[in-house]
Amino acid sequence: MGKHRLNRERNRRLLNRMLANRSFVTGSILTLLMIALALFAPLIANHDPYEMDVVNRLSKPDAGNWFGTDNLGRDVFSRVVYAAQSSMGVGLTATLITGALGLAVGLFAAYYKFLDHLLMRICDGLMAMPVILLAIFIVATLGAEIRNLIIALTIVYTPTIARIISSAAIVVKEQTYIEAVRSQGASNPRIIWRHIMPNTLSPLIVQATFIFADAIILEAALSFFGAGVPAPTPSWGNIIYDGKNVIYNAWWMTVFPGATIILCVLGLNLFGDGLRDLMDPHTVKK
Amino acid sequence: MSSRTKPEKILEVRGLKKYYPVKSPFEFKRRYVHAVNDVSFHLYEGETYGLVGESGCGKSTLGRTILRLEEPTAGEVIFQGRNLSALSRKELREARKHMQMIFQDPYSSLNPRYRVGDLIRESLVIHRIGTKKEQTERVIELLGKVGLQPDAYFRYPHEFSGGQRQRIVIARALIVQPRLIVCDEPVSALDVSIQAQVLNLLKELQEEYRLTYLFIAHDISVVRYISDRIGVMYLGRIAEEAPTERLLTSPFHPYTQALLSAVPVPDPETKQEPVRLQGEIPSPLHPPSGCAFHPRCPYASERCRREIPRLKEIAEGHLAACHLTDELPAERPPQ
Amino acid sequence: MGSHLLEIQDLRTRFRTERGTVTAVDGVSFHLDRGEVLAVVGESGCGKSVTAHSILRLYEERGEARYEGRVLFEGRNLLELSESEMRAIRGNRISMIFQDPTSSLNPVYTIGDQLMEPLRLHQKMSKKEAHDKAVELLKLTGIPSPEKRIREYPHQLSGGMRQRVMISMALACLPDVLIADEPTTALDVTVQSQILALMDELRNRTNMGILLITHDLGIVAQHCHRVVVMYLGEVVEEAEVRRLFRRPLHPYTRGLMKSLPQMHTDRSARLHVIRGSVPSLHEVPGGCRFAPRCPHADEQCANARPELADAENGHKVRCWHYDKILQAEETAHVIANET
Numbered sequence: 001m002g003k004h005r006l007n008r009e010r011n012r013r014l015l016n017r018m019l020a021n022r023s024f025v026t027g028s029i030l031t032l033l034m035i036a037l038a039l040f041a042p043l044i045a046n047h048d049p050y051e052m053d054v055v056n057r058l059s060k061p062d063a064g065n066w067f068g069t070d071n072l073g074r075d076v077f078s079r080v081v082y083a084a085q086s087s088m089g090v091g092l093t094a095t096l097i098t099g100a101l102g103l104a105v106g107l108f109a110a111y112y113k114f115l116d117h118l119l120m121r122i123c124d125g126l127m128a129m130p131v132i133l134l135a136i137f138i139v140a141t142l143g144a145e146i147r148n149l150i151i152a153l154t155i156v157y158t159p160t161i162a163r164i165i166s167s168a169a170i171v172v173k174e175q176t177y178i179e180a181v182r183s184q185g186a187s188n189p190r191i192i193w194r195h196i197m198p199n200t201l202s203p204l205i206v207q208a209t210f211i212f213a214d215a216i217i218l219e220a221a222l223s224f225f226g227a228g229v230p231a232p233t234p235s236w237g238n239i240i241y242d243g244k245n246v247i248y249n250a251w252w253m254t255v256f257p258g259a260t261i262i263l264c265v266l267g268l269n270l271f272g273d274g275l276r277d278l279m280d281p282h283t284v285k286k
Numbered sequence: 287m288s289s290r291t292k293p294e295k296i297l298e299v300r301g302l303k304k305y306y307p308v309k310s311p312f313e314f315k316r317r318y319v320h321a322v323n324d325v326s327f328h329l330y331e332g333e334t335y336g337l338v339g340e341s342g343c344g345k346s347t348l349g350r351t352i353l354r355l356e357e358p359t360a361g362e363v364i365f366q367g368r369n370l371s372a373l374s375r376k377e378l379r380e381a382r383k384h385m386q387m388i389f390q391d392p393y394s395s396l397n398p399r400y401r402v403g404d405l406i407r408e409s410l411v412i413h414r415i416g417t418k419k420e421q422t423e424r425v426i427e428l429l430g431k432v433g434l435q436p437d438a439y440f441r442y443p444h445e446f447s448g449g450q451r452q453r454i455v456i457a458r459a460l461i462v463q464p465r466l467i468v469c470d471e472p473v474s475a476l477d478v479s480i481q482a483q484v485l486n487l488l489k490e491l492q493e494e495y496r497l498t499y500l501f502i503a504h505d506i507s508v509v510r511y512i513s514d515r516i517g518v519m520y521l522g523r524i525a526e527e528a529p530t531e532r533l534l535t536s537p538f539h540p541y542t543q544a545l546l547s548a549v550p551v552p553d554p555e556t557k558q559e560p561v562r563l564q565g566e567i568p569s570p571l572h573p574p575s576g577c578a579f580h581p582r583c584p585y586a587s588e589r590c591r592r593e594i595p596r597l598k599e600i601a602e603g604h605l606a607a608c609h610l611t612d613e614l615p616a617e618r619p620p621q
Numbered sequence: 622m623g624s625h626l627l628e629i630q631d632l633r634t635r636f637r638t639e640r641g642t643v644t645a646v647d648g649v650s651f652h653l654d655r656g657e658v659l660a661v662v663g664e665s666g667c668g669k670s671v672t673a674h675s676i677l678r679l680y681e682e683r684g685e686a687r688y689e690g691r692v693l694f695e696g697r698n699l700l701e702l703s704e705s706e707m708r709a710i711r712g713n714r715i716s717m718i719f720q721d722p723t724s725s726l727n728p729v730y731t732i733g734d735q736l737m738e739p740l741r742l743h744q745k746m747s748k749k750e751a752h753d754k755a756v757e758l759l760k761l762t763g764i765p766s767p768e769k770r771i772r773e774y775p776h777q778l779s780g781g782m783r784q785r786v787m788i789s790m791a792l793a794c795l796p797d798v799l800i801a802d803e804p805t806t807a808l809d810v811t812v813q814s815q816i817l818a819l820m821d822e823l824r825n826r827t828n829m830g831i832l833l834i835t836h837d838l839g840i841v842a843q844h845c846h847r848v849v850v851m852y853l854g855e856v857v858e859e860a861e862v863r864r865l866f867r868r869p870l871h872p873y874t875r876g877l878m879k880s881l882p883q884m885h886t887d888r889s890a891r892l893h894v895i896r897g898s899v900p901s902l903h904e905v906p907g908g909c910r911f912a913p914r915c916p917h918a919d920e921q922c923a924n925a926r927p928e929l930a931d932a933e934n935g936h937k938v939r940c941w942h943y944d945k946i947l948q949a950e951e952t953a954h955v956i957a958n959e960t
Contacts, residue, residue, distance in 0.1 A: 006440055176395040180458070183355055184409040185382035198399040340809035341780070447898055477664040477899075478836065482880035482892035489891070504810065511882035511892070534884065548814035550839030552881060554863045558843055560814045565765075566779050567809065 017278060024274025030267025034260075038084035045078035049234050058250045068252035070242055079234040080257050086235040088264070090146060091215035094153035099208045101154065102161025107192050107200070109162065110169035120166065123159035131156050132221055139227040146229060153218060157211050164207050168200040175199075202279040209272035213265040220261055236261050296498050297329040297352070297466060302361035304344070304351045308571065319570045321347040323522030323578075324361070326597070329466070334492065334499040336513030336530070338506055340545070342570045343519040345502045349468045352500070353385055354378060366465065383413055386459035390471035392451035396443035402429075402454055403439035409462045428457040431494075432487060449480035453487065460491065468500045473508060485512055506549050510534060515603070518542045521578040522570060524597060528604040538606040540583050577609070585610060624696070625652035626830045627676070627715075627798050632690040634668075634675045643902045645671040647854040648690075650929070653798065653830040658821075660841040660862070661834045663851035664877075666899050669834045672851070673800050676832075677711050694798070713743040716791035720803040722783035726775040732759075732786050733771035739793045758789040762819060781812035788819065795827060802834045817844050838881060842866055850874050853899065853910045856929055860936040870938040872915045872946060909941065917946045 018024055037044060047065070053073035061068040067076035109119040126134070138152035172178065173196060181195050216236075222228040223237025224244070231238060236257040243253025304322040321344045329335050337345045350356050352363050354370050363370040365385060373381060389395040396405055403425050410421045426436050432453040443451060452472060459467055469488070473481040489512065492499060503509045509516060510530055517527040518539065526539040537543045544561040551558060563582045568574055574581050580590040587609065595607045634646040646668045653659045661669045671680075678699065680686035692699040694715065699707065711717075719725045727735060736758060737751040746754065752771070759767035762785040775783055784804060791799055801820070805813035821844060824831055833845055841848055841862060848865050850858040850873070858871040869875045879893035886892070897914040900906060908925055912918040921941050929939040940946075 006437070176389045176391055177397040179350075179355060180387065180389060180395050180455075181397070181408060183353055183382060183387045184458075184462070185379040185412050186408070187379070187412075190412065195397055199397070340811060449898065478838075478877060479664060479880050479895045480898065482882075482894050485882070486891045486894065506810075507882045507884060507886075510884065511886055511888055530888070544811060548811045550814075550817075550837065550843040552838040552842045552866070552878070552883060554842040554866050556842075560818075562815065562818070563811055566781055566812065 014278075018274075021274045021277055023270045024278060027267050027270030027272070027274050030263055031271050034084060034088060034264045034267060037081050038088050041082045041085055045075075045081040047075035047078040049074060049078040049082040050232055051075075058246060061252050067256045068250065070239065070250070070253050071246060076239065076252055076256060079239055080236065080260055083234040083236045083239060083257065084260075084264075086146070086229050086233055087216055087219055087237065087261075090149055090153070090219050090229065090235070091212050094150045094157070094215045095208050095212040097150070097154045098157045098161055098211060099204060102158045103165050103197070103200070103204060105158065105162040106165025107169050107197060110166045110173060111188070111192050111196070116166075119162065123162050126155065126159045127163075131218065132225075135218060135222055136225060136227050139222065144227055144230050146233075149219065149222065149228060152222075153215050156218070157215065161204065161207055161211065164203050165200050168203050169196050172196050172199045202276075206272050206276040206279065209268050209275060213268035213272070216261060216265055216268075293330040293332060295328050296331040296366060297500075298362075298364040299328065299352060300326050300362045300364070302326070302348070302351060302363065303359045304347055304356055305359045317571055320344075320522045320573050321570055322351055322358075323573065325519075325522070325524055326361075327517055327524060327527060329498055329500060331465070331498055332492075332496050333514045334501050334512050336509035336516040337500060337502045337519060338504060338509050338516060338545070339519035340504065340567060342521060342567050344522040344570070345519050346470055348519070349387070349470050349500060349502050353382075353387055353468055355387075380413075383409070383462045384464050385466040385468070386462065386464040388452070388455050388459050388467060388469045388472045390474055392448045392455065392475060395455050396451060398443055400442075401439065402441055402443065402446075405443070406454065406458045406461055409458065413462065415462070424461060425457075428461055431460070431491070432457045433483075447480075448476050449483060452476065452484050456484075456487065456491070460495065463495070464497070466498045466500065468502070470502045471504070472501075474503065474505065481508070488512065506546065518545065521568065521573050523578060523594075524605075524607060525579065526604075526606045526608075527597070528601075532601070532604055536604075538600060538604070538611070539579075539608050540585055540610075541579050577607075624693075626655050626694075627832070628652040628691075628693040629672070629676070630691040630693065632672065632675060632692065633688070634671055634680070635687045635689075636680075636685050637687075638903075640903055644905075645854055645902060646675060647905075649851070649854075649856050651849045651856060651859060653832055655797075655830050656824065656828045657847065658824065658831040658833055658845040660845035660848045661832065661851060662836065662838065662841055662848055664836060664899060666853065666902060667851040668854040669851050670802055673717065673802050673832065673834050676800060677715060677717060678707055679717075709743070712739045712791070712796075713794045714796050715798040715800065716794070716796040717800040717802065718784070718787045718791045718804050721807050722780060722787050723775070723807075725787055726783055728775055731772055731774055732778070736771070736786065736790055736793060739790060743794050754793070755789075758793055759786070761792070761823070762786075762789045763815070764789075780808055781815065784808060784812075784816055785819070788816070788823070792823060792827070796829060798830050798832065799824075800832045800834070803836070804833075805840070806835070806837075813840075820844070838878065850877075853905060854902065855910060855939065856937075857911065857939045858937065859929070864934070864936050868947070870932055870936065870943045870947060871911075871940050872917060872943075873911050875946075875950070909939075911940075917942060917949075 051074060053069065055073065056069050057071055057073040059065065059069045065075045065077060067080060070076050070079065105119055109116045135152040135156050138155060139148050142148040142151065178191060178195055181191060219228055219235060220237030220240065223235055223241050226241060228237045229235035239257040240254050243250055247254050302322055302325045305318040305320055308317045308319055325348060337348065339345045347356065351358050358371060368381065370381065406425045406428060407421050410416055410424065416424065426439060429436055429438055434450065434453055446454065473484050476484060485508065491497060501509060501512055513530050515527065515529050516533045518525045518541065520541050526533065526537065526542045534546065537546055544563050547558065547560045565582050568581065576592050577590045577595050580586040583590065589609050595609050597605045597607045598611045599605050600611050630650050632646055632649045633644060636643045636645060649672055661672060663669045674680055675688055676692050676699065678688065688700050690700065733752065733755055736755040740746045740751040740754055756767045756771055759770060764770055764782060764785050778786065805816050808816065817840065820831065835841060845862050847861050849856050850871065852873050858874050869878055876893065876895040880895060882892060895914055906913050909922040909927055912922040915922065927939050927941050929937050932938050932943065
């Protein structure tokens with residue numbers, strides 16, 4: 001029918017709006033850059049991130065070692081590049097799990113009154129605790145492994161997503177189209193997942209990008225306390241941790257990973273902002 | 287007397303009540319909004335029953351309670367011989383195939399995330415009717431029946447105007463071939479010229495599919511045009527019920543008289559003297575004792591304050607809930 | 622005739638939107654005299670509300686809106702006044718009441734506070750004077766126990782009461798012109814009847830002019846003296862109410878009246894339908910704007926925009942062929958009645 005033509009037209013208009021939004025474009029470029037670092041690390045790094053060269057430890061950035069070497073003589077540039085994999089990997093995994101879990105919790109809390117009190121009070125409790133302390137506590141209890149790091153991040157961030165989804169879902173639940181589909185005989189699970197959920201996705205996706213950014217910072221903070229990604233796997237946070245004691249002599253161990261974190265987080269935040277702008281007017285178009 | 291064969295009763299509502307609890311932090315006693323306060327009436331197959339009333343009369347709530355979108359507090363709804371309140375959840379879902387609803391706000395009654403084709407098709411999917419191909423054919427067929435182009439199938443609701451969205455809502459209601467459709471203010475949000483289109487459509491479809499409509503609206507001229515019988519609600523109760531022409535030419539209940547006289551007639555030559563009622567409509571939280579209308583009624587008596595009037599038949603098919611009916615057939619109140 | 626109380630001459634209001642400039646009001650002219658009620662009638666998108674808002678320059682000029690033309694009041698063009706001069710007029714000489722009384726009243730202030738504000742602002746009353754005047758105004762608009770009500774908040778009042786409060790606020794400074802934008806659309810019909818009666822009574826008392834924006838032809842017939850019919854940003858017909866209803870000249874007006882279900886409409890017949898729908902303001906048709914939907918349109922209508930011309934005795938219409946159409950329809954009517 002006119003399906004393909006309509007779709008192409010719609011996509012073209014969407015593309016134009018995306019390109020016109022500066023936050024979105026800048027954010028996307030930065031984020032893609034970071035993702036590229038992670039994906040193509042072996043191609044970008046010019047040294048083995050684990051290879052130690054104790055003779056050349058703590059040497060300044062030069063032609064051979066663009067970001068200098070660390071306290072064990074490892075090339076900081078290569079470590080920073082490879083660190084993208086662990087920092088972003090941890091962040092992404094935590095975000096995905098948080099997103100899925102938060103979505104489910106939020107939707108059930110919004111739809112079933114009795115669950116609302118229970119679940120939201122648990123979330124309130126978790127949110128009342130300072131994020132870093134909670135995360136450190138969890139990692140300290142379970143042990144310093146990547147898996148536990150992800151668990152900590154998930155527990156810390158799920159309540160935020162749950163609340164947001166819950167608010168959005170409560171609004172959607174009152175819409176006439178939900179009553180309409182109930183009058184057609186839809187079952188509760190169908191109403192929740194097929195009809196309410198798609199209308200809560202925009203705030204979810206936007207928030208998820210911010211959580212991703214937060215997770216990266218949190219991972220770095222945890223690493224700074226020695227509770228992050230365990231050595232020798234590089235993460236942006238633990239490179240800074242290694243450079244903690246020599247910050248005045250070997251500034252490059254702090255500055256470069258730090259700058260990378262900033263760029264990555266900035267990119268994600270801009271991307272999230274742009275995404276939010278793009279998604280909002282879509283439904284207000286009357 | 288009448289040689290008409292009595293058509294079948296498709297819906298019977300008996301003593302229906304719907305109260306909403308209101309929690310007030312300042313009071314210890316539980317208060318209730320008496321949205322629907324003991325309503326009884328019935329619908330014959332193929333007819334249109336218009337339900338009119340002002341704010342707080344409960345007509346919308348009544349419509350939703352009949353479909354069991356709200357659980358009744360008391361009373362029964364017998365649809366096609368089955369007591370809806372007694373059905374299990376599964377049986378109720380099945381029954382929903384036969385009774386559908388059309389909503390007032392065309393802008394919020396369609397899920398913005400789905401294409402029109404999928405929205406219309408949804409009921410068929412829920413009830414597992416037909417193969418995918420058959421479902422698609424039926425959707426396209428209905429799009430045509432409601433006057434929309436087939437390419438509407440692929441579009442999203444926000445691409446359509448209010449009147450077109452109502453057509454989509456109508457198509458969605460029709461696809462499962464219901465017997466009864468509750469229309470809750472279906473044209474109130476539409477412009478006059480679009481309203482005419484949608485009303486014509488509803489009438490055509492009713493004829494073609496032998497539908498029964500419960501038509502809820504506040505615009506009396508619209509209700510008059512489409513209804514065979516009209517019920518007037520006030521504060522959760524039916525004040526009067528009669529065949530359309532009769533209600534409009536010989537309204538009995540003082541509220542009906544006031545209501546009809548207040549509607550501005552688009553004819554400057556007709557000078558209207560609306561019955562000016564005292565005060566405002568009371569809140570359904572505190573319905574007055576006895577007859578709910580007595581505080582504002584020009585003919586109120588002591589009895590009206592004490593005793594709730596029952597709906598009594600004062601002429602064939604004409605019922606009124608007013609103590610003045612006792613004074614018939616001697617004298618009817620002046621109009 | 623002397624000068625009019627309020628005269629709009631060739632008003633144009635443009636908005637800058639994402640998709641280009643939209644001219645919501647395109648060359649609208651009419652006038653309002655003392656003691657009369659002028660109805661502005663039309664469906665969504667016709668520009669009636671925008672016209673009303675434009676008179677008081679309520680749209681943000683630095684951002685979205687541009688005005689052209691003249692709005693003459695007391696010999697001055699309101700569109701040329703400074704912002705502070707406009708402020709002295711709003712709520713004081715020209716007042717407005719809006720459709721939704723709920724969102725027009727600030728929920729965090731009492732009725733009394735909101736009523737007293739224009740009094741203290743424009744008439745420099747002391748708190749006590751303003752309070753007494755406010756009570757008097759509430760009494761004027763039929764609110765029972767005004768001394769008690771004055772301390773209440775908007776949410777404690779019903780819709781009808783809130784609209785009365787709005788009217789009180791609008792009349793506080795005894796304006797010359799009251800602009801009422803769909804004042805009763807959100808109200809029940811019995812309350813509507815009370816509010817309209819109140820407005821009639823107040824108008825008789827103060828001799829103010831009322832500009833009544835509405836889509837309800839019943840209200841027009843019962844409460845207004847003259848009517849202006851708008852379609853897609855233009856005035857298409859203007860007449861005294863009786864003349865308009867007796868013999869509407871513009872095909873749009875005729876179509877509108879025929880599609881209204883009335884108390885005497887034949888219930889077994891289909892309602893008359895104006896085919897098509899109102900085009901978006903982004904895609905205004907060339908030539909006569911109603912032509913695409915008009916059953917009588919021809920080449921000329923499609924290409925040339927008719928002027929708003931005087932048909933007879935002050936009854937104006939914007940149509941090339943109104944007289945021929947009228948003749949044809951009346952002949953057909955006579956034939957139908959004879960058969």
